[in-house]
Amino acid sequence: MGYQVPRSLVGAFYEIYAARDVQAMAQYFHDDVEWTINGPVDYLSFCGTHRGKAAVADMIQCQIPKVLRTYSFVPEAIVVDGDQAAMLSRQSSRRTTDGQPISHRVSNFMRFLDGKLMENLSLIDTFDAVEQVLGHPLAVQEAPALDPDGVVAI
């Protein structure tokens, strides 16, 4: 049977992740950790895949605080199963430039090995996040006409 990450370890990691304690987080990173954030790289330049402990720590420690100050990261659900954990959270921040509040949901799907984080995949409500980061609604009204029923569903 494969590795099973203890729930207590996931809980401990979540606490320091929520607090953005990068030094403590780094102790949980595998040297070859991969951290992927979905989203438009042109607008949300943190999106994409970051490989390696140093690159992930740098993203969290150096790059994010230039832009966002996260003051609340509240779990709505944490599911632990085998070597994986899934988290649904509400992240609240302020833009560093002007203090504009930003709040959106985040999901994290993580895989652990021997107590270390090997892989993270973050999925966010990108439309909402981009609008908040830009500070104005996306120009949907300028788009070509969409069938009133032209929607996407899941």
Place this chain on the structure above:
Amino acid sequence: MSYCVPRDVVKAFYDAYAGRDIERCAAFLDDDVHWTISGPVDLLCFCGTRRGKAVVIDMMRRQVPQVFEIASFVTDTMLVEGDRAATFNRLSARLGGDGRPISYRLAHFMRFRDGKVIENLSLIDSLDAAEQVLGHPLTQECDRAENDNLIAV
């Protein structure tokens, strides 16, 4: 001890869901199910919260096929613990009008009770989905100078 949903129940639900077998899906939905899809309601009108089995079924049965034909719904990751399940998925479809293909990733966070879904939150890459439905980028006309305003998770 509180309810623990069997993995087989979750798998059976997803078999039905992936196959858009609405009758089988309905059997897994609680009468008072809450089904929330994050995203821009103005553009993606399926987004928002629906309450009640009939409303959720109506969305699946009537509204979705008016828009696209789902070609595949692949669950890459499925976690089950206690009364909860979390999945990471890839949906591929063709738009009803011109058959354009779309594909995007989505996460489900579900809660079960007595073998039924009582709550679901769907988190989708909503900008990607919206742009694919519209057929063009939404952000191209925005002020590129604002690119420095980033968000990270």
